[in-house]
Amino acid sequence: MICLRDVHGAVRVFFNTCPHRGALICRQDAGVARTFQCFYHAWTFNTEGEIVGIPDRGGYPASMDWENLGLREPAGVEIYRGLVFVHFSKQRESLVDYLSPLLELMDLTLDSADVLGGWEVLAGSSVYQFKANWKLMIENSIDNYHFDTVHETYKQYIGDSNKRLGGHGLEFKEERRGFAAGKGHGGFTMWPSRTARALAVAAESWSDEERAQIDQIRAKLFERFGKERGLRMAEQSRSILIFPNLMFQDSGTGFRLRQIEPIDADLTEVRQWELAPRNEPLLLRRRRLEGARAFLGPGGFASPDDLEAVESCQLGFRATEVQWSDISRGSQSDAPKDTEELQIRNFWREWQACLDAPTPVFSLGASS
């Protein structure tokens, strides 16, 4: 797809497919253009998707409906706080209704960068594939039960280097929760953070200058959003699955969006972007990136082992005599923990409901 701002500044999304004979209209990953010309037969479109040029137009019948030969758009495009979502189905609720069970948590993150000029997406993304079904990575992404077992080497590395600065005046009683919101959304939260957090919790090992910058940001958060909300922005880690396959992670290691895209039954692509406050001090920007690389980067100390786990599951399930995963952990829990599996059951129940729906909930292409 092509996502752009048209000449009037409005966000638009088009299928990157020439309505003439199907070639890609845009063959650059990013850039600036006033028109898009298909290289195949030079049909040309403006930023609003209208057709503005056709070589040898006289060769077509006079009855041609040129207005309907503009770039095709998906069924819907909606924006929440700068995040652009595309719908492929015409039968749907509004984006805000769809996200409503998550908005309180999402807004904590989205608002928090206001004290530093708002969020920006950093250059450089992590794009990688693995040989396993996408749903295994969804499970992995909202499962904190595996953290202590799989990520032993990460924990060793982090060890003392990233331990939080003693207390910040908080009474330290960590609360770690798994949650299932409606519509398949869910995840886990941890609060206050045991380790440094990119926006506003310093580690013991950081310099005086870095600590002073963190103190300033905390003060601004409390001033602008009040002590209670400001503290949650600073201290709470939020790993959120936006059903079915977008991770919204504001963790100790930064804030990232992570798309988990199925390519085939046993092949998945991850596309991952790091976000940072526009006016973040450079020293803290470095700390943020250091944390992001160490944990969830493809060259980090944790992510490669997650891939190993989900690929291992895919191989294990080749034994078709073993048909089921067990995700009953915490099923009798009154206060679900992050290391329980409520959020995973919640995902699978919604997925099952989608499969059982009389009309397909997810379909390929732009069918109406």
Place this chain on the structure above:
Amino acid sequence: MSEPLSARVAAFLAREAWLLDNWRLDDWLALVTDDIRYVVPATDCPDGDADNSVVFINDDITLLRARVKRLQSRHAHREYPASRTRRFITNILAEQADDGSVHLTASFQVYRFRLRRTAVYVGWYEMTLLPDGDTFKIRTRRATLDQEALDEHGAVSIIL
């Protein structure tokens, strides 16, 4: 009397490739300086500034030691059991500055085999070597991948 620079640099690169391929990681670590900087940029941002954009790896000596320690642990699941690798380092262009330091570029192909799957990392090195007796130590190493994404690799779980 001494061998030409190009031969000494090629011998050094062959030696360190051999150590990495044979998982002699502590011996390899002895070939880097204490102010080492080892960077692997993101595939879609090969010129990325490690301080202000996403790169896959940006190790100083502390992180590189931690990486080696991790790779020697049986908890580095992506590399336990360890993959087999084979490195081909070619097209070496080296220049020596007045202070004796060597700046080089070279092409690499690193094959990784594991669980009956093959991934090839293709790219180029930009390195600074400092003279160390009649051999060198690595002071900077930037391993830029030519691949557009980590399609067959999933991760950069070995040292490039």
